[in-house]
Amino acid sequence: MEERQFTCHCSTERCLHKVPLFASLNDASLESLTDKMSHRVYQKGEILVMEGQQPLGFTVIHSGSAKAYRTTSDGKEQILYIFPAHDYFGARFLFTEDEVPYCVEALEETHVCILSKQQLKDILIEHPKVALELIEAMAKRMKRLELLMQQSGKKKAEIRIAAILLEFAETYGTQENGRTVVNLPLSQEGIANYVGVARETLSRKLSQLEEEKIVEFTERLQMVVLDTEKLIALSSGEYELNV
Amino acid sequence: MEERQFTCHCSTERCLHKVPLFASLNDASLESLTDKMSHRVYQKGEILVMEGQQPLGFTVIHSGSAKAYRTTSDGKEQILYIFPAHDYFGARFLFTEDEVPYCVEALEETHVCILSKQQLKDILIEHPKVALELIEAMAKRMKRLELLMQQSGKKKAEIRIAAILLEFAETYGTQENGRTVVNLPLSQEGIANYVGVARETLSRKLSQLEEEKIVEFTERLQMVVLDTEKLIALSSGEYELNV
DNA sequence: GCAAAAGTGTGATTTGAATCACAACATCTT
DNA sequence: AAGATGTTGTGATTCAAATCACACTTTTGC
Structure with missing residues (x-):
């Protein structure tokens, strides 16, 4: 087995560059932002956040992938989202609640970069274009939910x-x-x-x-x-x- | 029957004041904004926007209420949202598409104020706090969708x-x-x-x-x-x- | 490499909700 | 007030998917 990695290469690779959300930021602000983020690595099956816990923060998936699910009353897991590489999660529940509404689990070795709620808010206030991007991204996710809703009816x-x-x-x-x-x-x-x-x-x-x-x-x-x-x-x- | 009303009292009542989304705007910008909006009145059963049409714009429900629905392949209507007074709709599809993904129909006499896509974007860029509010509002709506998703599974x-x-x-x-x-x-x-x-x-x-x-x-x-x-x-x- | 565990295919049975089919009301309309 | 139209309650029947039960295959870990 490969040696477990505890650091990711974000700072050198400027991982946020690949995330469309931050496309409107220039390289300088992007780099200063990257430095502020915290980075973590999870192995397959590890839990990034547990239902009911405090939110980790706004999380960008640098590499790997993860699933978000809830365990229903009859003991089954209902998967709500699959987050592929370069996707992100956390905006939705950072803004609505106190606790995370579902578990997020790594589907493979997964490297993530995390932004605290305050850091995210600061960016959104300072860079309205990023806010607009986020709104668009949320709109897309809602579109998918609406479609599924319709079908699940x-x-x-x-x-x-x-x-x-x-x-x-x-x-x-x-x-x-x-x-x-x-x-x-x-x-x-x-x-x-x-x-x-x-x-x-x-x-x-x-x-x-x-x-x-x-x-x-x-x-x-x-x-x-x-x-x-x-x-x-x-x-x-x-x-x-x-x- | 009462005489049909073709104008609403938005400009005098500053209807947007009641909408939490715009709470952070001061009275001056609120009033200038209100003047720019267009206003319409719909009777019960009238369609505000038709599935497949061009979006009306960002629409605030001043009074009354409306339902958003799609007609499924087997000819039934699947209601996706109910918009009560002071709620709004349009942000989600103004940002994702070209055409409206569902019909919106008045459930009773309903007065609305409409903002064009560009007007909304301008406000969001100029007043990042409003953008933050909108993100929060969308997060709430997503929360509801996620909950329903889970249950409809x-x-x-x-x-x-x-x-x-x-x-x-x-x-x-x-x-x-x-x-x-x-x-x-x-x-x-x-x-x-x-x-x-x-x-x-x-x-x-x-x-x-x-x-x-x-x-x-x-x-x-x-x-x-x-x-x-x-x-x-x-x-x-x-x-x-x-x- | 072999055992344990996880994942998959397929039949038989049960079950909950859709559908069909009306009767009983309520509400508009004129 | 009376007919028309829309809304609701309830039984009987049908049907799709859940559940149960088990054989079979593939993966994984030591």
Whole structure:
């Protein structure tokens, strides 16, 4: 096993540069900001923040990825967000509460940079353009939530599954001679918890999707989208899986 | 019937004063802003914006209320938001898209004040505190969406119903010697569309709630909450309705 | 390399809510 | 006041997904 790393290379690499949120800052302010941030490394399975705890702060994922989830009353985990590399979290709950509303857990080795609430507020007041960016970013996240809401109102599992697969394709997919190859961030069990259906239902639906040549599961945690059109039609309810 | 009103009293009443979003603006900037806004009046059932259209702008509800909904592929309406008086909408889609993602319809006679995208942006750049307020407001709305998401992942209808009733109690309830009297903004049919269950299911569940003396429906569009604790327990899944 | 653990596929059964189908009210309208 | 229209309650039936149960496969850790 590799030696565990306790520092990240943020200061040298100026990791914030890759985050669209801070795109409008010039290099000088960016560097002074980076110096002020604290940096941490988490191994796969480690918890970044625990539901009910004090918020860590505004957290930028430098590398790696994480999932945010809550444990429901019947003991299952409902995943709310997957944060890929260069994404961030914390703005939403830094501003609304006292305690974090969900657990965030690393899905792999993950390096993060953290900004305290006050630091973030200072930046937003000083650089209104960053605030505007943040508003836009939040709007995008809301858009996704609204879409999911709409779909989850409906019972059909396949609609919601198709929507999540499309989300994955967009976030983790790469084009390879026409087909979209997607490295899934979660196992089937995890996807089921994200979609909010039973693991068995997901397994059955995925088999159907393969039968109908809409997607293909080549190896563990890898999916190839064969027919994006159909997947979109499915997610909007225009198309249904035949038995 | 009363004569239809085509102008609102914004300029004299400084309606924006009541909107927490603009609380940090001084009277002078508030008044100059108010003059720049356009004002409109809608009757019950009139559409403020249509799904797919160009956004109206950032819209503040001066008086009245409205619902935002989408029509799903199977022809039902899924209500996403209810906007009460002094609430506002538009920030979310002004920043993300080209077209409005849902219909907004007046639930009663409704007076609104509208700010164009550019006007809003200018204010946000000039008054970073307003931007901070907007971020907080969006965070709150996201919090609600996340909560609903979580609950809609679960199948139990009563959990989601309880959550919505609590939301209504908070927004439209008034304390009257211990009990909370709530003037509902929607009919049963509307509530069903908001929760995302069949109208019949809602009716049955509400009857059960009355049987168990948790709420009481005194007159049309009026609910009295008798046992808030139980309603909360129900919404979190700690308590279940006995047949 | 082998055992334990984690993840996956598939049938049989149960269950909760959607759907269908009306009857009973309430509310607009003229 | 009476018909029309919209709203609500309740039974019977259907149906999709959860649950249960277990075989099978893959990964992981020592």
